[in-house]
Amino acid sequence: MYKVISSSLPIHDAVGKVTGEIEYTGDIKLSNMVYGKLVLSTIPHGKVTSIDKTEALAVEGILGVLTYEDFPSTKYNSALRFKDRDIIKSETVLSQEVHFVGDRVAVVAETQKIAEKAAKLVKVFYEEYPAVFDEEGALKEGAPVLHEGLMAGNNVLTINAGASEEEMEKGFAEADFIFEDKVKIPMVSQVPMENHTVIGDYKMGKMTIYTSKQNSFAVRVLASDVFEMPLNKVRIIQPTLGGSF
Structure with a gap:
């Protein structure tokens, strides 16, 4: 009787x-x-003042070195769904102001080996x-502001969780036990069977993106917003995924 359930x-x-x-995808x-x-940032916070492409451009087979000056400055949030x-938008495709070690600064293009060398x-x-x-450190008075104009002069993002401060205090006062602790964990990876990869194919005013991403609809919206293209001109293809959470 049941061919699927149980x-x-x-x-x-x-x-x-x-x-x-x-x-x-790869x-x-x-x-x-x-x-x-x-090319990723080597400092946690700062502004790119110049980029020397001379040696990279001298590599045989290199097509070019692209920087933040070559990409739209449209801000987005990769958590968009x-x-x-x-939702607060603080990211750009490539950054002049970097906010963490590993932030994106430049990209080079040709064969994979040549690109890695350049x-x-x-x-x-x-x-x-x-x-x-x-x-x-982010909460200290006078702490560096990471995203100017986004968080009212500090690094605290206020979210309406549906409960007032008075209700929270009342809840604590009525609780039988209150536990406080501080837990830190290292960066982790789900160790997928494939690399994080994306391929863009732009032809005749339309963009097709192949990506190892679970939420293909979000990628479509982000690409549409950043490159100012109508949604019907952006197509997302999601091949087999090598892993997920």
């Missing part, structure tokens, strides 16, 4: 994954495809700003 069903792409026959090859390699969502030769110069490293 029955054990095989994972439809399991055989393809263990045999290596499945195609991930396996896709398009005609005339080039590769990008990100749907169109016109009311990326190491890009020299980025910064004006360093005071940085914030934890929540206590």
Whole structure:
């Protein structure tokens, strides 16, 4: 009677994954495809004052070095999930002002090996700003403001959680026990079977994006907003995923 409920069903792409026959985003090859390699910030907070591309551009086969000057400065939030969502936007595709070690500064393009070689030769110069490293430091009086104009002069984002301060104090007063602790964990990864990869294919005014991303609709909205393209001109293809949370 029941063919689905209470029955054990095989994972439809399991055989393809263990045999290596499945195609991930990184396996896709398009005609005339080039590769990008990100150059990441080496400081936690500051402003890019100049970028020396000389040595990178001298690498045979390099097509160019792109920086924040070559990309839209439209701000977005990668946590966006749907169109016109009311959410603070503080990110850009490439950044002149960097906010953490690893923030995106520049990208180079050609074959993957050439891109990796040239990326190491890009020299980025910064004006360093005071940085914030934890929540206590962010809350201190006079702490460096990381996102000017977004958080009313401090680093605290106020969210309406549906309860007032008086209600919270009342809840604590009525509680039988109150536990306070501080827990820190290191950065973790789910160790997927594929690299984080994205491929963009722009033809005749339309953009197709292949991406190893679970929320393809969010990627479509973000691409539409950043590149100021109508949603019907942006298509997202999600190949097999190599992992998720």
